[in-house]
Amino acid sequence: SQQGEEDPQALSIQEGENATMNCSYKTSINNLQWYRQNSGRGLVHLILIRSNEREKHSGRLRVTLDTSKKSSSLLITASRAADTASYFCATDLGSGNTGKLIFGQGTTLQVKP
Amino acid sequence: EAGVAQSPRYKIIEKRQSVAFWCNPISGHATLYWYQQILGQGPKLLIQFQNNGVVDDSQLPKDRFSAERLKGVDSTLKIQPAKLEDSAVYLCASSVAYPEDGYTFGSGTRLTVV
Numbered sequence: 001s002q003q004g005e006e007d008p009q010a011l012s013i014q015e016g017e018n019a020t021m022n023c024s025y026k027t028s029i030n031n032l033q034w035y036r037q038n039s040g041r042g043l044v045h046l047i048l049i050r051s052n053e054r055e056k057h058s059g060r061l062r063v064t065l066d067t068s069k070k071s072s073s074l075l076i077t078a079s080r081a082a083d084t085a086s087y088f089c090a091t092d093l094g095s096g097n098t099g100k101l102i103f104g105q106g107t108t109l110q111v112k113p
Numbered sequence: 114e115a116g117v118a119q120s121p122r123y124k125i126i127e128k129r130q131s132v133a134f135w136c137n138p139i140s141g142h143a144t145l146y147w148y149q150q151i152l153g154q155g156p157k158l159l160i161q162f163q164n165n166g167v168v169d170d171s172q173l174p175k176d177r178f179s180a181e182r183l184k185g186v187d188s189t190l191k192i193q194p195a196k197l198e199d200s201a202v203y204l205c206a207s208s209v210a211y212p213e214d215g216y217t218f219g220s221g222t223r224l225t226v227v
Contacts, residue, residue, distance in 0.1 A: 004155075033215050040223075042117070042204055043156070045215030088155050092212060099144055099211050100169055103155035 004032075004089045004104030012110040019076040021107040023089030024069075030092045032065060033101065034074050037086045046074075046087075079111045115139065117219035119205050125225045131193035134222045137186070138207030144168075146216065147180055147190050148204040156204055162188065195226045 007022045023032070031050045035043040047058045049065045049072065056063045062075040076083055086108045090101040118137040126132050138145050143164050148156035159178065161168040164185035173180065177196070182188040192199055202223050206216040 031212050033212070035215070035218075040220075042206075042218030042220045043216070045217070048212055048215060050212075090155075099146075099208060100158060100161060101216065102158070103148075105153075105155050 004091055004102065006087070006089060006104045006107040008107060009105070010108045010110075012112065013079055015079060015081055015111055015113050017079055019079050019083070019109055019111070021074045021087050021089075021109070023072045023074070023104055025072075025089075025091050025104075026070065027093055029067075032063075032072050033090045033092070034061075034063060034072075035088045035090060035103075037088065037106070039085070043088065076109075079109075081111050081113045083109060084111045085109060117205055117207055117217055119203075119219035119222055121222055122220065123223045123225075125227060126195055128197055128226050129194040131191065132195055132224060133189050133191045134203050134205075134224075136188045136190070136205030136219060138188070138205070139209070139217055142207035142209045142217070143185070144208045144211065145182060145188050146206045146208075147188070148206065150202045150204055150221070152201070159190070192224075195224075197226050200224055200226045 004023045004025045033048045034046045037043045049056045060077045065072045086106045088106045090103045145162040147159040150156040159173045160170040160180045162182045165182050180190045202221040204221045206218045208216050
């Protein structure tokens with residue numbers, strides 16, 4: 001079964017706007033990761049946040065984690081047409097970093113030029 | 114640094130036929146994963162290898178799926194016999210600096226079973 005659920009399932013914005021995607025999960029995690037998948041391609045690792053962290057930044061990406069609510073959000077600022085892709089959250093469960101990632105269903109982002 | 118290589122890129126077979134996918138991870142990556150991604154869904158883990166040993170194959174349908182990683186480098190995933198519901202993209206991923214760098218995925222093999 002899928003651990004994470006992304007919201008919204010689809011998002012369409014104009015270039016330059018910010019995009020926010022949310023991920024909820026069910027059980028305790030070691031870390032949560034976000035991946036991007038362009039159409040017909042493999043997934044690309046974007047950013048990782050550990051269970052003891054609340055916020056991380058990487059370029060135009062900002063990730064937050066609220067372990068009490070079992071949720072995370074990914075913010076992409078000043079979006080570009082090249083950001084058009086599907087975005088997945090993935091959680092690492094169990095004790096220690098097992099390397100076994102459970103992916104959510106994904107959010108499809110369309111950025112219009 | 115070369116990426117994770119997968120072949121073939123596409124495969125169309127009839128149900129009940131067999132098929133094999135090949136993956137060559139990034140050199141030095143000890144951990145290798147096979148994921149199945151059905152259209153419109155997130156990837157689902159099938160099997161995890163550490164070097165040439167299986168770490169987790171709890172979600173591999175062992176009556177029809179098999180995987181091996183001889184010599185701890187390349188890996189093959191086989192389906193025999195294939196069913197219509199096996200139509201999906203099969204993704205291979207490897208990791209070395211986990212969790213900091215996450216997984217590195219290949220481009221996948223798109224399987225269509227008709």
